[in-house]
Amino acid sequence: MATKAELAIQAPALEERPIYGAPELKRLYQKYFTAGFLIAVVIHALIIGGYYLAQALQKEEQPTITVRILKYSELGPPPSITNTQATPQIAVSGPVVKPSVGVPVPVPDAEVSPEQTIASQQELSSISSPIATTGVGGGDSIVIASDVKVEEEPPPDFVPVEKLPVPVKTVVPEYPELARxxxxxxxxxxxxxxDKEGKPRKALVMKSDAEIFNQPATEAAMKFVFTPAIMNNGPVAVWVSIPFKFTLKK
Structure with a gap:
C-alpha cells in the first residue's frame, strides 16, 4: 500500500498542467483566420467563375455566310439583268368601211343615166382595203400597257456569287424605351x-434574344444600302444576314 509520500510524488503539480486560454487563442487565431479566408476566396472564385463559364459555353457562335466556289462549267446561264419582258403583240382588226362604190352591172343604153360615172381603178381598190378611223363612240377598246414589269421572286437561300454585297449605308436601330x-x-x-440594285427588298428575323427588339431591327435593316452581289460580271439578288446588338451603356 502506497504511503502519503508516494501519492504526493505521483500527483502532478498544478503549475505543470497545460494552460488553454486567451494567450493560446491569440497565438493560433492568425493561422486559422488566414486559412479560412483563403478557403472562402477559393469557393467564391469557383462559384463566380463557374457562372461566367456556363454563360460563355451557352452562348452560340456567330452564324457565318457559307459561300461555295463553283466552276463556270457547273453553272447554268446567267440570269437576265433586266426585269422586263417583251410586250405581247395583239392583232386588232379595224372596223370595216362600207364601200363607196358599187359593182358595175350591164344595163340597156336607154336606162343609163348621163350623170352616172364608172368607178376608177383606184376607187375599186379601196373597197378591199378598209380604212380605220378614230372616233368618240362608245365601243370597247383594248389598252396595252407598256413597260410591264414582272414581280421578282426572292432568291434561294444559297446563291453562288463572285463578290458578296458590302454595306455602304448602315442604320443604328432605335433602342426600345421599355427595354431600356x-x-x-x-x-x-x-x-x-x-436585290440587283443593292437595295433591301425584305427583312426576316432569323434569331432573337428578345421579341421586343425585332421591329426596330427589321426597320433599320430596310434602310441599309449595299453594293450588289456580282456573278458572271452581272448583279444578282442574294440573302445576307446582319446582327443587331442592343446593349446599354454602363
Whole structure:
C-alpha cells in the first residue's frame, strides 16, 4: 500500500498542467483566420467563375455566310439583268368601211343615166382595203400597257456569287424605351433580301434574344444600302444576314 509520500510524488503539480486560454487563442487565431479566408476566396472564385463559364459555353457562335466556289462549267446561264419582258403583240382588226362604190352591172343604153360615172381603178381598190378611223363612240377598246414589269421572286437561300454585297449605308436601330427601363439587352439576327440594285427588298428575323427588339431591327435593316452581289460580271439578288446588338451603356 502506497504511503502519503508516494501519492504526493505521483500527483502532478498544478503549475505543470497545460494552460488553454486567451494567450493560446491569440497565438493560433492568425493561422486559422488566414486559412479560412483563403478557403472562402477559393469557393467564391469557383462559384463566380463557374457562372461566367456556363454563360460563355451557352452562348452560340456567330452564324457565318457559307459561300461555295463553283466552276463556270457547273453553272447554268446567267440570269437576265433586266426585269422586263417583251410586250405581247395583239392583232386588232379595224372596223370595216362600207364601200363607196358599187359593182358595175350591164344595163340597156336607154336606162343609163348621163350623170352616172364608172368607178376608177383606184376607187375599186379601196373597197378591199378598209380604212380605220378614230372616233368618240362608245365601243370597247383594248389598252396595252407598256413597260410591264414582272414581280421578282426572292432568291434561294444559297446563291453562288463572285463578290458578296458590302454595306455602304448602315442604320443604328432605335433602342426600345421599355427595354431600356427594364435593362434588357440582346442580339437580333436579320436576314435581308438584297436585290440587283443593292437595295433591301425584305427583312426576316432569323434569331432573337428578345421579341421586343425585332421591329426596330427589321426597320433599320430596310434602310441599309449595299453594293450588289456580282456573278458572271452581272448583279444578282442574294440573302445576307446582319446582327443587331442592343446593349446599354454602363
Amino acid at each position: 427601363r427594364a435593362g434588357l439587352e440582346g442580339t437580333v439576327w436579320v436576314k435581308i433580301w438584297v
